[in-house]
Every structure is written in C-alpha cells, then in structure tokens.
Amino acid sequence: MRFMIIVKATKDSEEGVMPTEKLLAEMASYHEELQKAGMLVDASGLQPSAKGWRIRYQGDKRSVVDGPFAETKELIAGYTLIQAESREEAIEWTRRFPNPTIDGAACEIEVRQLFELEDFAPGEAIERFRELDVCFEKRPQDASTL
Template sequence: MRFMVIVKATKDSEAGIPPDAEMLEAMGKFNEELVKAGVMLAGEGLQASSKGARVRFLGDERTVIDGPFAETKELIAGFWLWQVRSKEEAIEWVKRCPAPFRTECEIEIRQVYEIEDFGPDVPKETLEREERLRAQLTNQK
C-alpha cells in the first residue's frame, strides 16, 4: 500500500522561515531510516504558498489564483510517499518522526489509489496504459 504523508504548514513555514540545522539533521536521519527500511518512495519540503498558485476549474474555464493562501492549517509544507503494509504501519512511522516545526503542527496520512481499487470495470486499455506509464516512470529514474 502506498500512502501520501502530508506535513501541514505553519505560520513560520508560510513566512519562509527555514528549519534550523538541528531540525535538518533530525529529518535527514529519519529519512535515512525510511530509506533503509524500504518505506520511502519520495519526499520533499515545499516552499511557502506565496511562491505558488492554484488553478480553479469551472467547466471549461480556468482561473489562476496566485499565492499566498490565507488558511495555513489547510496548506502543505512537505510530503513523503511511502510504501507500507498498512495504515497502522504508516501511523507508527509518523509517530517516530521528529516534530517538523518548533510549534504545534500536524501530519496527515492518506492512502494512494491503486488502479485495482477502481474494481473490475476498468477497461483493459486503461490498465495497459497505466502499466506502460508506470514502466516509463521506473525507467526515468
């Protein structure tokens, strides 16, 4: 099972205040543990929403909204993509994580859809396309 592990933003992360050297070291060690355990597939920190944009869809219309975005508790400061056996295993890994910020923060865990999750009605062509795309992604690494 794959899980997206989402580090929620704080006022400091949105203000562009980077983690200190101690936090970078602690997170680096945690990431090493994840890699050695074969759990981590990807992971990155994200810059403040002031450097980002959103695209709102309404039918054929596309509206670009430049950051910053107001509600920090709904913003993402970073993420991991993990391969684990269960949600419970993902939770146990998150509990071992160093607190990403010096203030109260939250990490969200969300399971990633696999093509099989869409049931037996997925067209054969769609399954084949998914397999080709996954193979291409693997070959790009």
C-alpha cells in the same frame, strides 16, 4: 500500500523561515531509517504558497490564481511518501516522524493512503496508466533505486 505523510504549513513556513539545523538533522535521520527499511518512496519540502498558484475551474474554463493563500491550515509545507505492508506498519513509522515545527510547538501531520491501480475497476483507461509505468506500487529495494 503507499501512504503520504502531509506536513501542514505554518506561519513560519509560509514566511519562508528555513528549518533549524537540529530539525533538518532529525528529518534526515528519520528519512535515512525509512530508506534503510526500503519504505521511502519520495520526500520533499514545498516553497511558500507565495511562489505557487491554483487553477480554478468553472466548467471547461480555467483561471490562474496566484499565491500567497490566506488559510495556512489548508496548505502543506512538505510531504513524505512511504510504502508499507499494512496500515499498522504505516502508523508505526508515522508516529516516529519528527515534530516538523521550528520551535517544537503543538502541530499535526496528516497521513493519507494513495490509490493503487488495483483499487479501480479494470478498463482501458487503467491499462493506459499501467503503460505509463508511473510510481504505482513500486517499492525501492535499496538506496540505489531512489
């Protein structure tokens, strides 16, 4: 089972304020532990929404809307993808996730389970995804596989 740990954006992250050395060290330690446990799939921080855009759909038409985006609570500042044997194991690891705010303020992270190809009914489209050999259900065995 794969899970995405979603770090929500804050006013600081949207203003481009970089994390402190202390926070970076805590995050590095946590991610090193995940890697040693063979659970780390991917992790990254995101640039502020001012450097991003959204694609707005209206039927077949698409339009580009440039950032920044006003509602910080709807934005994400980073993510970590983990591979766990169970929901309980994922909860155990996410409870250890360092407080992602610069000043240790109250905040929350969100955790969502990713779909696996086996969650969908068999069909031609699912087989096409299998042939892409994307990250579905791949669990790193050691640091050299990342």
